[in-house]
Amino acid sequence: MLTKNQLKRIISLRQKKYRLTQQLFIAEGPKVIFEFLNSNYELVEIFSTLQHYNQFKAKFNIISDEELHKISLLKTPNKLLAIFKIPKPLKVDASKLILALDKINNPGNLGTIIRLCDWFGVKDLICSNNTVDCYNSKVVQSAMGSHTRVNISYVELECFLEKSSNVIGTFTESKNSIYETELPSSGVIVLGNEANGISSKIASKINIGLTIPRFGTHMNAESLNVANSAAIILSEFKRKSIER
Amino acid sequence: MLTKNQLKRIISLRQKKYRLTQQLFIAEGPKVIFEFLNSNYELVEIFSTLQHYNQFKAKFNIISDEELHKISLLKTPNKLLAIFKIPKPLKVDASKLILALDKINNPGNLGTIIRLCDWFGVKDLICSNNTVDCYNSKVVQSAMGSHTRVNISYVELECFLEKSSNVIGTFTESKNSIYETELPSSGVIVLGNEANGISSKIASKINIGLTIPRFGTHMNAESLNVANSAAIILSEFKRKSIER
Numbered sequence: 001m002l003t004k005n006q007l008k009r010i011i012s013l014r015q016k017k018y019r020l021t022q023q024l025f026i027a028e029g030p031k032v033i034f035e036f037l038n039s040n041y042e043l044v045e046i047f048s049t050l051q052h053y054n055q056f057k058a059k060f061n062i063i064s065d066e067e068l069h070k071i072s073l074l075k076t077p078n079k080l081l082a083i084f085k086i087p088k089p090l091k092v093d094a095s096k097l098i099l100a101l102d103k104i105n106n107p108g109n110l111g112t113i114i115r116l117c118d119w120f121g122v123k124d125l126i127c128s129n130n131t132v133d134c135y136n137s138k139v140v141q142s143a144m145g146s147h148t149r150v151n152i153s154y155v156e157l158e159c160f161l162e163k164s165s166n167v168i169g170t171f172t173e174s175k176n177s178i179y180e181t182e183l184p185s186s187g188v189i190v191l192g193n194e195a196n197g198i199s200s201k202i203a204s205k206i207n208i209g210l211t212i213p214r215f216g217t218h219m220n221a222e223s224l225n226v227a228n229s230a231a232i233i234l235s236e237f238k239r240k241s242i243e244r
Numbered sequence: 245m246l247t248k249n250q251l252k253r254i255i256s257l258r259q260k261k262y263r264l265t266q267q268l269f270i271a272e273g274p275k276v277i278f279e280f281l282n283s284n285y286e287l288v289e290i291f292s293t294l295q296h297y298n299q300f301k302a303k304f305n306i307i308s309d310e311e312l313h314k315i316s317l318l319k320t321p322n323k324l325l326a327i328f329k330i331p332k333p334l335k336v337d338a339s340k341l342i343l344a345l346d347k348i349n350n351p352g353n354l355g356t357i358i359r360l361c362d363w364f365g366v367k368d369l370i371c372s373n374n375t376v377d378c379y380n381s382k383v384v385q386s387a388m389g390s391h392t393r394v395n396i397s398y399v400e401l402e403c404f405l406e407k408s409s410n411v412i413g414t415f416t417e418s419k420n421s422i423y424e425t426e427l428p429s430s431g432v433i434v435l436g437n438e439a440n441g442i443s444s445k446i447a448s449k450i451n452i453g454l455t456i457p458r459f460g461t462h463m464n465a466e467s468l469n470v471a472n473s474a475a476i477i478l479s480e481f482k483r484k485s486i487e488r
Contacts, residue, residue: 108352112469112472115468115469115472116468116472118460119458119459119460119468120458120459120460121458121459121460121461149460179483179486212479213482213486214363214364214365215363215364215365215482216362216363216364216365216393217365224359224360224363224475225356225359225471227469227471227472228356228360228471228472228475229475231468231472231473231475231476232475232476232479235456235476235479235480236479236483238457238459239423239480242423242457
């Protein structure tokens with residue numbers, strides 16, 4: 001049974017400002033929740049329609065299907081909903097390859113990029129302060145637990161890049177094919193906004209400009225989706241790292 | 245002004261069975277619609293709230309904002325909605341690299357994969373008959389016009405692969421890293437379903453098994469999203485083709 005206050009508090013976490021003030025976020029479904037439970041993330045409360053999840057004792061709340069529908073953001077709520085504390089980001093390790101995002105708006109794209117960092121062993125993901133919040137529910141669900149293995153920091157990206165040495169950006173018009181350019185084993189790869197690419201302020205900090213060659217003969221081919229660009233770029237950096 | 249019959253007919257095209265019987269589909273927004281107009285696709289009717297699109301003469305219908313909201317599937321309808329004829333697929337060119345999909349369910353994934361084929365110059369995309377319809381509105385919108393440059397055929401995938409020579413599949417457990425294996429310049433690359441991968445019936449037709457190596461140290465890292473896998477695989481095939 002949910003109290004009015006619990007209901008209000010859970011629903012408030014759909015908004016970034018309440019996530020920030022309370023330093024809490026929501027995860028849904030057994031798969032994602034168990035990834036957070038098996039990590040350093042701290043569980044605050046857990047809600048389920050199924051009694052057999054009472055292993056969580058004082059933190060466990062049994063609720064009705066109707067209540068789960070009320071608090072869930074999924075079309076088909078998936079048995080469990082949990083509230084976790086937002087951890088403090090760790091210090092960034094500048095000796096490794098880092099991915100940085102310049103105003104990514106789409107939660108699905110950010111979630112997919114976190115998953116890609118996890119797959120390719122990129123430990124640090126840097127987000128400009130105007131990138132969508134990584135604890136937005138859609139980001140949490142689409143990253144499928146990869147938050148637990150990627151250190152995500154929100155920063156003033158311009159200042160951050162000023163202090164970095166190899167700053168790598170991809171552009172549609174660069175002359176340097178990602179396949180044919182020698183790539184450094186450390187540095188910061190910057191990915192730009194879905195509609196506008198890398199902003200001019202950030203572009204001025206980039207010292208290695210790359211492009212993913214277009215093989216289609218029609219010049220109309222739209223630019224690649226940002227998550228697909230991330231996949232290709234990380235794949236190519238990692239491929240070259242095993243060649244060395 | 246929309247007649248009741250027009251309204252009914254447009255809304256019916258949201259369903260695959262009506263798209264199939266009428267051989268028609270819907271595209272929305274100037275950008276996507278102009279891609280279809282500048283191609284071999286045949287316009288049937290076009291609807292807009294703006295009089296200045298009356299270049300389409302007898303095919304043009306001026307409608308109210310309210311009517312556009314009724315017929316649009318976009319959260320924010322984008323000025324134009326058009327109905328086009330579904331073209332007959334062309335003959336598949338087996339001498340080139342082909343992408344084949346085994347039961348892709350998510351329209352966004354299919355749309356992104358069509359865009360990737362366009363970018364990487366893959367002319368033929370083969371879909372198993374149980375793959376989501378490529379004229380589903382969400383597919384059309386996410387492919388952003390790339391339908392006009394990619395020949396999409398729905399087939400009995402098992403039979404199609406029986407007649408193909410190089411059948412390439414990616415698996416999480418294969419020993420052959422995509423980076424370190426010699427890749428053919430022609431053949432069929434098969435991508436599997438989002439949740440279950442390549443089905444066993446289709447897997448038995450594959451003679452080159454590949455894997456995208458995982459660089460993250462945690463074995464928990466979820467498999468890659470199918471569109472990201474497609475991006476990495478096509479990038480690697482095309483990279484090797486320019487090395488030859």
